[in-house]
Amino acid sequence: xxxxxxxxxxxxxxxxxxxxxxxxxxxxxxxxxxxxxxxxxxxxxxxxxxxxxxxxxxxxxxxxxxxxxxxxxxxxxxxxxxxxxxxxxxxxxxxxxxxxxxxxxxxxxxxxxxxxxxxxxxxxxxxxxxxxxxxxxxxxxxxxxxxxxxxxxxxxxxxxxxxxxxxxxxxxxxxxxxxxxxxxxxxxxxxxxxxxxxxxxxxxxxxxxxxxxxxxxxxxxxxxxxxxxxxxxxxxxxxxxxxxxxxxxxxxxxxxxxxxxxxxxxxxxxxxxxxxxxxxxxxxxxxxxxxxxxxxxxxxxxxxxxxxxxxxxxxxxxxxxxxxxxxxxxxxxxxxxxxxxxxxxxxxxxxxxxxxxxxxxxxxxxxxxxxxxxxxxxxxxxxxxxxxx
Amino acid sequence: xxxxxxxxxxxxxxxxxxxxxxxxxxxxxxxxxxxxxxxxxxxxxxxxxxxxxxxxxxxxxxxxxxxxxxxxxxxxxxxxxxxxxxxxxxxxxxxxxxxxxxxxxxxxxxxxxxxxxxxxxxxxxxxxxxxxxxxxxxxxxxxxxxxxxxxxxxxxxxxxxxxxxxxxxxxxxxxxxxxxxxxxxxxxxxxxxxxxxxxxxxxxxxxxxxxxxxxxxxxxxxxxxxxxxxxxxxxxxxxxxxxxxxxxxxxxxxxxxxxxxxxxxxxxxxxxxxxxxxxxxxxxxxxxxxxxxxxxxxxxxxxxxxxxxxxxxxxxxxxxxxxxxxxxxxxxxxxxxxxxxxxxxxxxxxxxxxxxxxxxxxxxxxxxxxxxxxxxxxxxxxxxxxxxxxxxxxxxxxxxxxxxxxxxxxxxxxxxxxxxxxxxxxxxxxxxxxxxxxxxxxxxxxxxxxxxxxxxxxxxxxxxxxxxxxxxxxxxxxxxxxxxxxxxxxxxxxxxxxxxxxxxxxxxxxxxxxxxxxxxxxxxxxxxxxxxxxxxxxxxxxxxxxxxx
Ligand SMILES: Cc1cc2nc3c(=O)[nH]c(=O)nc-3n(C[C@H](O)[C@H](O)[C@H](O)COP(=O)(O)OP(=O)(O)OC[C@H]3O[C@@H](n4cnc5c(N)ncnc54)[C@H](O)[C@@H]3O)c2cc1C
Numbered sequence: 001x002x003x004x005x006x007x008x009x010x011x012x013x014x015x016x017x018x019x020x021x022x023x024x025x026x027x028x029x030x031x032x033x034x035x036x037x038x039x040x041x042x043x044x045x046x047x048x049x050x051x052x053x054x055x056x057x058x059x060x061x062x063x064x065x066x067x068x069x070x071x072x073x074x075x076x077x078x079x080x081x082x083x084x085x086x087x088x089x090x091x092x093x094x095x096x097x098x099x100x101x102x103x104x105x106x107x108x109x110x111x112x113x114x115x116x117x118x119x120x121x122x123x124x125x126x127x128x129x130x131x132x133x134x135x136x137x138x139x140x141x142x143x144x145x146x147x148x149x150x151x152x153x154x155x156x157x158x159x160x161x162x163x164x165x166x167x168x169x170x171x172x173x174x175x176x177x178x179x180x181x182x183x184x185x186x187x188x189x190x191x192x193x194x195x196x197x198x199x200x201x202x203x204x205x206x207x208x209x210x211x212x213x214x215x216x217x218x219x220x221x222x223x224x225x226x227x228x229x230x231x232x233x234x235x236x237x238x239x240x241x242x243x244x245x246x247x248x249x250x251x252x253x254x255x256x257x258x259x260x261x262x263x264x265x266x267x268x269x270x271x272x273x274x275x276x277x278x279x280x281x282x283x284x285x286x287x288x289x290x291x292x293x294x295x296x297x298x299x300x301x302x303x304x305x306x307x308x309x310x311x312x313x314x315x316x317x318x319x320x321x322x323x324x325x326x327x328x329x330x331x332x333x334x335x336x337x338x339x340x341x342x343x344x345x346x347x348x349x350x351x352x353x354x355x356x357x358x359x360x361x362x363x364x365x366x367x368x369x370x371x372x373x374x375x376x377x378x379x380x381x382x383x384x385x386x387x388x389x
Numbered sequence: 390x391x392x393x394x395x396x397x398x399x400x401x402x403x404x405x406x407x408x409x410x411x412x413x414x415x416x417x418x419x420x421x422x423x424x425x426x427x428x429x430x431x432x433x434x435x436x437x438x439x440x441x442x443x444x445x446x447x448x449x450x451x452x453x454x455x456x457x458x459x460x461x462x463x464x465x466x467x468x469x470x471x472x473x474x475x476x477x478x479x480x481x482x483x484x485x486x487x488x489x490x491x492x493x494x495x496x497x498x499x500x501x502x503x504x505x506x507x508x509x510x511x512x513x514x515x516x517x518x519x520x521x522x523x524x525x526x527x528x529x530x531x532x533x534x535x536x537x538x539x540x541x542x543x544x545x546x547x548x549x550x551x552x553x554x555x556x557x558x559x560x561x562x563x564x565x566x567x568x569x570x571x572x573x574x575x576x577x578x579x580x581x582x583x584x585x586x587x588x589x590x591x592x593x594x595x596x597x598x599x600x601x602x603x604x605x606x607x608x609x610x611x612x613x614x615x616x617x618x619x620x621x622x623x624x625x626x627x628x629x630x631x632x633x634x635x636x637x638x639x640x641x642x643x644x645x646x647x648x649x650x651x652x653x654x655x656x657x658x659x660x661x662x663x664x665x666x667x668x669x670x671x672x673x674x675x676x677x678x679x680x681x682x683x684x685x686x687x688x689x690x691x692x693x694x695x696x697x698x699x700x701x702x703x704x705x706x707x708x709x710x711x712x713x714x715x716x717x718x719x720x721x722x723x724x725x726x727x728x729x730x731x732x733x734x735x736x737x738x739x740x741x742x743x744x745x746x747x748x749x750x751x752x753x754x755x756x757x758x759x760x761x762x763x764x765x766x767x768x769x770x771x772x773x774x775x776x777x778x779x780x781x782x783x784x785x786x787x788x789x790x791x792x793x794x795x796x797x798x799x800x801x802x803x804x805x806x807x808x809x810x811x812x813x814x815x816x817x818x819x820x821x822x823x824x825x826x827x828x829x830x831x832x833x834x835x836x837x838x839x840x841x842x843x844x845x846x847x848x849x850x851x852x853x854x855x856x857x858x859x860x861x862x863x864x865x866x867x868x869x870x871x872x873x874x875x876x877x878x879x880x881x882x883x884x885x886x887x888x889x890x891x892x893x894x895x896x897x898x899x900x901x902x903x904x905x906x907x908x909x910x911x912x913x914x915x916x917x918x919x920x921x922x923x924x925x926x927x928x929x930x931x932x933x934x935x936x937x938x
Contacts, residue, residue, distance in 0.1 A: 042871065042873070042911070043870075043871050043873040043874040043877075043911075044869070044874060044877075045877060046873075050877060080499040080502070080505070081499065081502060084496060084499070085495060085496055086494065086495060086496065086497070086498060086499050088494075088509065088512075090509055135521070156877050156878070157495055160495070160869075160878070164867070164868075235921075235924070236453055236518070236885055236921050237426070237516055237517040237518060238452060238453075238517045238518070238519060238520065238521060239471075239514065239516075239517040239518075239519065239520045239521065240513045240514065240516075240517070241520075241521040259509070259512060259513055259516060260516045260517070260880070261426075261513070261516040261517025261518075280591070280592070281589075281591070281916070281917050282591065282933070283589060283591060283602065283604050283614075283930075283933050284932050284933045286589075286927045287927050287928070287930050287931070287932050287933070288932060289927075290924040290925070290926075290927035290928035291927075291928045293924060293928075294924055294925065294928045299521070299522055299523070299524075300522065300924055301522075301524075301528050301610075301923060301924060301925035301928075302451050302452075302522055302524065302528065302610065302923050302924075302925060303522065303923065303924050304453070304921035304922055304923050304924070305918060305921065305922050305923075305924060305927065306883075306885065306887075306921050307883070307887070307916035307917070307918075308916060308917055308918070309914070309916050
C-alpha cells in the first residue's frame with residue numbers, strides 16, 4: 001500500500017482507472033489544489049481499464065455520445081505527443097454488420113445521425129464488406145455501417161501516461177487503499193475512511209467503475225448503476241490480416257486484431273446479477289464466442305485461444321453516463337455508468353467531470369445529470385442502445 | 390455429439406518413436422528454423438514438449454504448428470514461419486542489429502508524428518508468428534464428445550496410472566485418464582484418451598452431482614467435455630528456464646528437450662553440451678547422454694549423485710558458477726562463466742546448454758479451479774497445498790506426483806495412497822507441510838548475476854514475446870512494481886508458452902530489483918486455457934447449461 005501523505009485534500013477521487021485518472025489530470029491542469037486518487041487494487045489498471053478491448057468508436061445513436069466520442073478520438077490522436085507514451089491508436093474503422101432488416105433499419109439510422117454530426121460514415125453493401133475484410137463470410141449480412149476514423153488502441157499506455165502525468169502535476173495516486181465510507185462532516189466537507197485511515201476533502205469523485213453503486217452506498221446515497229461482468233479473450237498472434245473492428249450488434253459479437261497480432265474479442269453472455277468474487281472466465285463464453293466468430297470467419301477454425309479474462313463495468317438505466325453532483329450529498333460527484341465504452345469516452349468524460357467538480361454549470365452536463373433518475377414514477381427511456389458487451 | 394459412456398474407444402497410442410518434423414529437418418532437431426517476433430532473433434527447439442515458441446512451422450497452410458510434436462505424413466507441406474526469405478538469411482535480423490537495447494514501443498516511435506502510420510505498419514508486421522491460415526486439407530468436422538466420469542485423471546505418467554489401476558480394483562464408477570502425449574498402454578478399467586490436452590477446469594459447482602467440468606482438446610482438435618466428481622491432477626513438472634545473456638540462442642534447451650528431442654536416437658543432437666544444474670535432473674541427463682557432456686555448471690553446490698556420474702565420464706564440474714552469456718549466432722559455440730563471489734570470467738566451448746537445474750509443477754489446473762497454492766522458496770515456485778491423501782483446498786480436486794511438489798520415491802505407492810483416499814479407505818488428512826528441497830541457491834545467484842551483468846548481447850526475459858530484461862528493469866524504475874504491473878507494462882508472460890518459461894525467473898529478478906521477497910512480487914492470474922486451444926474445438930462444444938461465475 002502506498003498511502004496518502006496528508007489528511008486534507010481539495011479533491012479525493014475514488015478509483016484509479018482511466019476515468020479517475022483523466023479527471024485527476026484535468027483537475028490538476030486546472031490548478032484545482034491538492035488531489036489524491038485512491039484505488040483499491042494492488043496494481044494500476046486492476047479494474048476495467050486494464051481489461052478492455054481498446055475499441056474507440058464514434059458511431060452511436062445519440063448525438064450526445066457522438067460528440068463525446070469525437071472529442072475523445074481527437075484526444076487519443078494527440079495522446080502520444082501530449083503524454084510521451086504511445087497508445088498505438090490505429091484508426092482503421094469500426095464495421096457494424098447488419099444481419100436482419102431490423103438491424104439494417106437501426107444501423108442506417110445510426111449512419112444518418114453520425115453523418116449529420118459531420119462524420120464521414122459509410123453504408124457498405126455486402127460486397128464491399130467482403131473486400132474490406134477478406135475471408136469474412138457475408139452470408140446473411142445485409143449491409144454494414146462503417147466509419148474509418150474509428151479504431152482501436154492499446155489501453156495500458158493510456159493509463160501509464162496519465163499515471164505519470166498526474167504525478168508530475170503533484171497528484172498523489174495511492175494503491176491498495178480501498179474506500180469504506182464517505183460521510184458529510186459538520187463543516188459540509190466530506191470525510192473519507194478507508195484502508196489508508198481517514199482523510200478529509202471538499203469534493204469526492206466516485207470513479208469506481210463497476211463498483212460505482214457500491215461506493216455510492218458507502219456514501220449513503222443511491223446510484224442507479226448496475227455492475228455487469230463482461231468476458232473477453234485473445235488468440236495467438238498472427239501477422240496482420242484484419243484491419244477494422246468487426247461488430248455484430250445483434251448478438252454483441254466484436255473482434256479486432258491488435259497491434260500485437262492477437263485477435264481480441266467478446267460476445268454478450270448472460271451472467272448472474274451483481275458483483276461476484278472473482279473476474280473469471282466461463283466455458284459458456286468461449287463456446288458462444290468461438291461459434292459466433294467461426295460463423296463469420298470460418299478460416300479461423302485452427303486459430304487458438306491464448307487467454308480469456310473478464311472485468312466489471314457499470315451500466316446506467318438509460319445508456320448515458322451519469323456525471324456530476326449527487327443530488328443528495330453535497331460534495332460528492334459521480335463519474336459512472338459507462339457500460340462497455342468508458343475507455344473510448346474517457347478524455348471527454350475527464351473534462352466534464354472536472355468541470356462538474358469545480359462547480360461549473362455547463363449546458364453540456366445537463367443530459368448526464370445524476371438527478372435525472374430522481375423521480376421514481378417517471379419511466380426511464382433507454383436512449384443509447386448501441387452498446388455492446 | 391457423442392455422449393457414449395466410458396467405453397474404451399481403443400485409442401491406440403501413436404508410435405512414440407515415429408519421427409517428428411524435427412527429425413527430418415536440416416541441421417537436426419536443434420537446427421535453427423525460425424525467427425523471433427520482434428527482433429527476428431534465430432530460434433530453435435527449446436522445451437521439446439510443445440510449449441515454447443522455438444519450433445513453430447506452417448503445416449498444410451496452418452500456422453504455428455509445433456514441429457517437435459507433429460509427426461508428418463508423406464504429403465504434408467511444411468514451411469518455415471516468420472523469416473524472409475529463409476530463417477538463415479532473414480532480412481528481419483536487421484532489427485536485432487539496429488536495436489541492441491530493443492525497440493521501446495511504449496515511449497518510442499512517436500516522432501515525427503507524421504511517421505506514426507508508417508511505424509504502425511512496421512510494428513504490426515513484426516508482431517505475430519505465422520500468417521493467416523489457408524488450410525490446404527480441410528479440418529475434420531467437429532466431433533465434440535461429452536463424457537461422464539466418477540474420477541478423471543489428468544496425466545498418464547506413473548502416478549496417474551497407479552491411481553487409475555488402484556481405482557479399477559473397485560470400479561467406483563467410470564474413470565477417465567487423459568494425457569497430452571502418446572502414452573504407453575494405460576491401465577485396464579479406465580477410458581484412455583491419448584494426445585488429449587486438458588485446457589480448462591473452472592471452479593466446481595456445488596449444486597451438481599458431478600461438480601467438476603473439465604474441458605479438453607482431442608488429437609484432431611476436437612472439443613471434449615468431461616463432467617466428473619473427482620479430478621486428479623497428475624500433470625507432473627517441467628524444467629524451468631534460467632536467464633542469461635543470449636540465452637535464447639539455438640542450442641540452449643531444457644532437460645526435457647534434451648531427453649525428448651532425440652528420444653529414440655542413439656546419439657544426441659549435440660557434440661559437447663554444458664549441463665546446468667547439480668541435482669537429480671542433471672544426473673538424469675548424464676545418465677542418458679554422458680558421453681556427450683562437456684561440463685556440469687551449477688548455480689549452487691553439486692550433489693554427490695552428479696559428482697559420481699560426472700567422474701565416470703571424466704566430466705569437469707563447476708559448482709557455484711554464474712552462467713553469464715552464450716556465444717555464437719545460429720548455434721551456441723560457447724558460454725562465458727564466472728565463479729560466484731567475484732570469480733574471474735572464463736569461457737567454455739560447447740554446442741549446447743542444457744538447463745537441468747529445477748523442475749516446477751504444471752499446476753495451472755489448480756490455479757484455474759481456485760485451489761490454494763503456496764510459494765516455495767527453494768526451487769522458487771508455486772505449489773498446490775495438499776493434504777496427506779493428496780487433496781487440494783478444493784474438495785474433490787487432488788494432486789499426485791511431481792505436480793504435488795516432491796518427486797515421489799515410489800510413484801506406485803503414491804498413486805495408490807491417493808486412490809485410497811478418493812475411495813474413502815483412508816482419511817484425506819491434514820494439509821502436508823511443503824516438501825523439503827535440495828538447495829538451488831537461486832535467489833542469491835540472481836543477486837550476484839544482476840551485479841555482474843554486462844550489456845553485451847540481449848538478455849531475453851520472455852522469449853515468446855521477445856521482452857528484454859532491461860525492459861523489465863525500466864518498468865520497475867518507472868514505478869511499475871509487482872509481477873501484475875510488470876506483465877502489463879512489458880508483455881512478459883503473455884505469449885504462447887503461457888508464461889511457463891519466463892515467469893519463474895521474472896519473479897526472482899523482480900524480487901532482486903524491487904528489494905522485496907518473492908511472495909510480495911505476487912503472481913499473475915493464470916488465465917485459461919492451460920494451453921492455446923483452437924476456436925474450432927470450443928465451437929463444437931455444447932453451451933454449458935449453467936454459468937460458472
Ligand atoms: C472485457 C471488457 C471489454 C471492454 N471493452 C471496451 C472497449 O472496447 N472500449 C471501451 O471504450 N470500453 C470498453 N470497456 C469498458 C471500459 O473498460 C470501462 O468503461 C472503463 O475502463 C471504465 O473506467 P473506470 O475508470 O470508470 O473504471 P475502472 O477501470 O474499473 O476503475 C475503477 C477502479 O475503482 C477501484 N475501486 C472500486 N471500488 C473501490 C473502493 N471502494 N475504493 C477504492 N477503489 C475502488 C477499482 O479497483 C478500479 O481500479 C470494456 C470493459 C470490459 C470489462
